[in-house]
Amino acid sequence: MNTITLSNRLGESTSPYLQQHKDNPVHWLPWGEEAFRLARELDRPILLSSGYAACHWCHVMAHESFENPEIAAIMNEHFINVKVDREERPDVDHLYMQALRMMGEQGGWPLTMFLTPDGTPFWGGTYFPPEPRYGRPGFAQVLREIARVWREQREKILEHAGKLDAALKEQSRDEAASSLPPAELPAQVSKALVQYFDPEKGGLGGAPKFPQCPALDLLLHAGNATARHHVHNTLRHMAQGGIYDHLGGGFARYSTDELWLVPHFEKMLYDNAQLITTMSIAWLQTQEELFRVRIEETIAFMEREMRIKGAGYAASFDADSEGEEGKFYVFTYEELKRLIPDEQDFQLFAQVYDVQPRGNWEGKIILNRRHALELLDAETEERLARIRQRLFEARARRIPPARDDKVLASWNGLAITALVHAGLAFDQAKWLALAEERMQEVLGVLLVDGTLRQSFNRTVSDTPATADGVANMLRAALLLFEATADPAHRDTADLLLRQMMDHYLAESGDAFHYTHESVADVPLRQIVAEDDAMPSYHGVMVENLLHLHHLTGDAAHRDLAERILKRFARPMSESPLAYATLLKGLWLWHEGTKVVLAHEEEELANAGDSRETARGLLHAFIRHTALIPPIAHLKPGDDTSALPPHLQAAAATQQRPALIACRGQTCAMPVHTAANIPDALELLRQTA
Numbered sequence: 001m002n003t004i005t006l007s008n009r010l011g012e013s014t015s016p017y018l019q020q021h022k023d024n025p026v027h028w029l030p031w032g033e034e035a036f037r038l039a040r041e042l043d044r045p046i047l048l049s050s051g052y053a054a055c056h057w058c059h060v061m062a063h064e065s066f067e068n069p070e071i072a073a074i075m076n077e078h079f080i081n082v083k084v085d086r087e088e089r090p091d092v093d094h095l096y097m098q099a100l101r102m103m104g105e106q107g108g109w110p111l112t113m114f115l116t117p118d119g120t121p122f123w124g125g126t127y128f129p130p131e132p133r134y135g136r137p138g139f140a141q142v143l144r145e146i147a148r149v150w151r152e153q154r155e156k157i158l159e160h161a162g163k164l165d166a167a168l169k170e171q172s173r174d175e176a177a178s179s180l181p182p183a184e185l186p187a188q189v190s191k192a193l194v195q196y197f198d199p200e201k202g203g204l205g206g207a208p209k210f211p212q213c214p215a216l217d218l219l220l221h222a223g224n225a226t227a228r229h230h231v232h233n234t235l236r237h238m239a240q241g242g243i244y245d246h247l248g249g250g251f252a253r254y255s256t257d258e259l260w261l262v263p264h265f266e267k268m269l270y271d272n273a274q275l276i277t278t279m280s281i282a283w284l285q286t287q288e289e290l291f292r293v294r295i296e297e298t299i300a301f302m303e304r305e306m307r308i309k310g311a312g313y314a315a316s317f318d319a320d321s322e323g324e325e326g327k328f329y330v331f332t333y334e335e336l337k338r339l340i341p342d343e344q345d346f347q348l349f350a351q352v353y354d355v356q357p358r359g360n361w362e363g364k365i366i367l368n369r370r371h372a373l374e375l376l377d378a379e380t381e382e383r384l385a386r387i388r389q390r391l392f393e394a395r396a397r398r399i400p401p402a403r404d405d406k407v408l409a410s411w412n413g414l415a416i417t418a419l420v421h422a423g424l425a426f427d428q429a430k431w432l433a434l435a436e437e438r439m440q441e442v443l444g445v446l447l448v449d450g451t452l453r454q455s456f457n458r459t460v461s462d463t464p465a466t467a468d469g470v471a472n473m474l475r476a477a478l479l480l481f482e483a484t485a486d487p488a489h490r491d492t493a494d495l496l497l498r499q500m501m502d503h504y505l506a507e508s509g510d511a512f513h514y515t516h517e518s519v520a521d522v523p524l525r526q527i528v529a530e531d532d533a534m535p536s537y538h539g540v541m542v543e544n545l546l547h548l549h550h551l552t553g554d555a556a557h558r559d560l561a562e563r564i565l566k567r568f569a570r571p572m573s574e575s576p577l578a579y580a581t582l583l584k585g586l587w588l589w590h591e592g593t594k595v596v597l598a599h600e601e602e603e604l605a606n607a608g609d610s611r612e613t614a615r616g617l618l619h620a621f622i623r624h625t626a627l628i629p630p631i632a633h634l635k636p637g638d639d640t641s642a643l644p645p646h647l648q649a650a651a652a653t654q655q656r657p658a659l660i661a662c663r664g665q666t667c668a669m670p671v672h673t674a675a676n677i678p679d680a681l682e683l684l685r686q687t688a
Helices: 033-040 055-064 069-078 090-102 137-150 154-171 186-198 213-224 225-238 270-288 288-304 332-339 342-354 378-395 407-428 428-447 465-482 487-503 537-552 555-567 569-574 576-590 603-604 616-626 645-652 674-687
Strands: 028-030 046-051 080-085 111-115 121-125 455-457 595-599 631-634 660-662
Touching: 028 033, 028 342, 028 465, 033 046, 046 090, 055 069, 055 137, 069 137, 069 603, 080 616, 090 111, 090 154, 121 154, 121 537, 186 213, 186 225, 213 270, 213 576, 225 288, 270 288, 288 407, 288 428, 332 342, 332 378, 332 407, 342 378, 407 428, 407 465, 407 616, 428 455, 428 465, 428 487, 465 487, 465 537, 465 603, 465 631, 487 537, 537 555, 537 576, 555 569, 555 603, 569 576, 595 616, 616 660, 616 674, 660 674
Parallel strands: 028 080, 046 080, 595 631
Antiparallel strands: 046 111, 111 121, 595 660
């Protein structure tokens, strides 16, 4: 007689998402070997449910099904039930999301997958209602049918599972091309993507509209004037739309409509980080005050509301509060009339922020400025700011959405990178200082015995970071070194590079596994190259390796970047929107301009910002090119013997601060004044 007793085991988890389910009547287990062992011993399939703390439909399914004793009883009788926080274990989530898409289903969360006891998927979906509706079968109905087929037709399940398993393995077997994709490909893709933009409201495609920052970033770098125009237009509509929080700052995850009016109200760190980076480049290209203001407000939001003191930034804010999506953020007309008692102030605010007696969304008001994208005169904007502050203080008295306090390596790497980009674009030392502080905090909690871990929430996770975490933190460390010339950041970059090379590099030597080699509880170590809501870690690593080659002259870095670009040449050409970050890396390989800064001793001791310091030359270069390049520093007394010959020769001639612009292996003559930068770049363009 079987005496195994199951119960809900989520109470000890540090994941806020798993904690949300610790009181469910479902016998949930966390992901791990115990779940597989019990599935084998009890001869049951595994029901895997993956989501995250800020996920609205995860909450709906939890309330409708996982808190329902009758449905829980079916789950407990027939399945081993496993809960996964997709942010703590993105490798697990990605594997089964890929399987779902191979079944012809659209991905999303909650992810609901049925697995054999060895972890092989055989059927799944996303959200299921408790009873049939929305054209979907009821969850109780699904559970009973899967249990019946497992008992009566298991051979069909195992056959289907075997085919899915083979397809998943095949997906990581791209063969390297014999040569790099052509230099023209990023520009050609950028030109082709223009046709998919909404010409009026911006954004790729129709509703729902996502920021899609990797694609926007590609177009800002490799695109022509028309492509850049569409990106700028998209960012303006986002910055003035309802997807932006006009009182507290920061962007919601996406817009449910084509107007950027109605957000899915959850706020994610990764979206806000990427949008700061993208808008920093857009500001350099346009000098539009709107972008500067939104960047400043979004950084302030991250510092005020997302910072975990001593640890970095939290992952996200929930879409719901008091059981209702968006309740914290919206107003009624009567509320706004009461909170803005001065009639003239109210009329001004109502006109600017789309305040209508009948509301603009389900009888409520989502504040937005999408009907007039430009900022108003300074006096009017100051008046509006005072009104917004009054509303912000009133809103602060509401019950706020829950915050997921997990500090994630990957997302914090994006956030630190964003602060560096903003600091360099705007020549703001305060943002570079913030980036250095957050880097120190994140490393303080996530770097354990030389290994970067995935997450921290009161305690650090046992799991090493996935490859995107190492790649994004490496990128942040490299950019900090390039921005500050502080060797401590270079040491961090070297450590993270060794971790990536030693524990993630595939045997083929031209790609990286998503999971650390020590992680044994994933049925398949995938190789992932496409972007999703975040940039591909392979694309980030190509950029990292090209930066490292520029810093060191070590050909091994450039050779590995080349092998990666060859490995994914075919999918980059066939599905370019999914490989935008790799295409940007290809652009950097062929077209990206790099700079070398030669310093003087007294400048390093007293970093002034006059035009003829190296720092001043750098900012003049950034303003002129409207891009932030890889930056190498030559300081007095540096050993230049490891540098490429063309840089050694340039370095030997330096008697005063200089900027040397390079493309590929060709460098322009050193310039000592900002006025000479355009001529040097033109000569470089003609000769490179």
